Amino acid sequence: MLCSADNRQALNSRAFAATPDMSEFLISPLPETPRRIERIEKEEQNKARFLQGNDLIDSRASVVVMKENLKYAIAAKNNDKEIELTDMIEIAENSDAEEVYVKSLEAMQKAMSKGRHEDSALFEKEAMVARECIPQLNLHGLWVGRYRPTEKYDMINITYIGDTLVATKVTGADTDLAHEKGEIAFQVDLSPLRHAFAFGSSGKVLQPVELHVEAATAWGMKSAPRFRGVGKPSSQGTTRRGKDKEWLEGQLIMFGEYFSFAWPSLKYQVFFGRPTDEIVFDMMKNAGKLDNDRNHLEKVIKKGGPM
Numbered sequence: 001m002l003c004s005a006d007n008r009q010a011l012n013s014r015a016f017a018a019t020p021d022m023s024e025f026l027i028s029p030l031p032e033t034p035r036r037i038e039r040i041e042k043e044e045q046n047k048a049r050f051l052q053g054n055d056l057i058d059s060r061a062s063v064v065v066m067k068e069n070l071k072y073a074i075a076a077k078n079n080d081k082e083i084e085l086t087d088m089i090e091i092a093e094n095s096d097a098e099e100v101y102v103k104s105l106e107a108m109q110k111a112m113s114k115g116r117h118e119d120s121a122l123f124e125k126e127a128m129v130a131r132e133c134i135p136q137l138n139l140h141g142l143w144v145g146r147y148r149p150t151e152k153y154d155m156i157n158i159t160y161i162g163d164t165l166v167a168t169k170v171t172g173a174d175t176d177l178a179h180e181k182g183e184i185a186f187q188v189d190l191s192p193l194r195h196a197f198a199f200g201s202s203g204k205v206l207q208p209v210e211l212h213v214e215a216a217t218a219w220g221m222k223s224a225p226r227f228r229g230v231g232k233p234s235s236q237g238t239t240r241r242g243k244d245k246e247w248l249e250g251q252l253i254m255f256g257e258y259f260s261f262a263w264p265s266l267k268y269q270v271f272f273g274r275p276t277d278e279i280v281f282d283m284m285k286n287a288g289k290l291d292n293d294r295n296h297l298e299k300v301i302k303k304g305g306p307m
Contacts, residue, residue, distance in 0.1 A: 050097040050133045063092050098192045100130040143272040155283050163191035171283050186231025186261050188252045226253045233263050
């Protein structure tokens with residue numbers, strides 16, 4: 001099982017202690033047209049509504065405590081305390097994009113079922129605003145990952161079907177039978193309705209990976225959110241005969257604007273970052289063979305400890 005002690009050890013923070021240098025791992029800037037400037041300003045306003053990173057982690061932890069205290073206040077019939085805690089919880093949850101997304105979707109569906117179409121449209125708009133501020137739901141586009149032990153770089157394209165992330169192989173060696181070009185490498189159901197984020201919950205919900213002090217300092221975050229998915233590990237990721245063509249349970253692990261996909265049972269993970277336009281061109285031209293750009297890519301993704 002993915003939540004076993006061995007698998008938790010496989011995903012411990014030592015695997016993420018060596019932080020990649022991402023200074024060159026950026027998409028080239030687009031021309032700043034008036035329409036683009038207006039869109040960026042609107043996006044920044046929306047993002048300002050919601051907490052991110054450690055602030056969000058701390059807020060969610062506080063909400064858990066406040067909800068426990070609310071139970072005691074209700075049981076003790078302490079009305080003043082009940083009102084105070086209820087207001088504080090509401091303020092905190094309104095700063096959590098995932099909470100707002102879930103509540104807006106639920107309200108949209110309820111309004112639609114009662115024929116309140118205008119209200120439903122308003123709730124849908126609010127849900128989409130919140131969705132745009134949820135990192136794992138905004139990974140669209142091209143990413144480059146390094147596959148060990150061959151140190152081969154491959155490109156994937158991420159799209160979404162609803163809230164399900166689908167990573168499709170764009171480049172790849174002809175010998176990598178598990179990941180031929182055009183095949184799905186992994187997919188993850190990221191619907192907040194499915195991935196409840198109540199701390200301390202049990203069952204299928206994965207708690208964030210708590211990072212070691214060194215890794216937390218390097219990444220600027222205390223923990224890394226993770227989500228269950230399935231994927232086909234490349235033939236480099238497993239030596240078990242035939243397993244490289246099977247769908248195996250894995251985990252999407254978020255590191256701010258970057259991510260990895262891990263197969264804990266195999267102690268294997270692939271780290272992904274955004275490529276520059278130049279790297280995209282070269283990878284497409286050379287079908288994944290980057291001998292001329294290897295030194296550049298080594299600067300993009302530094303070697304980290306194996307899982």
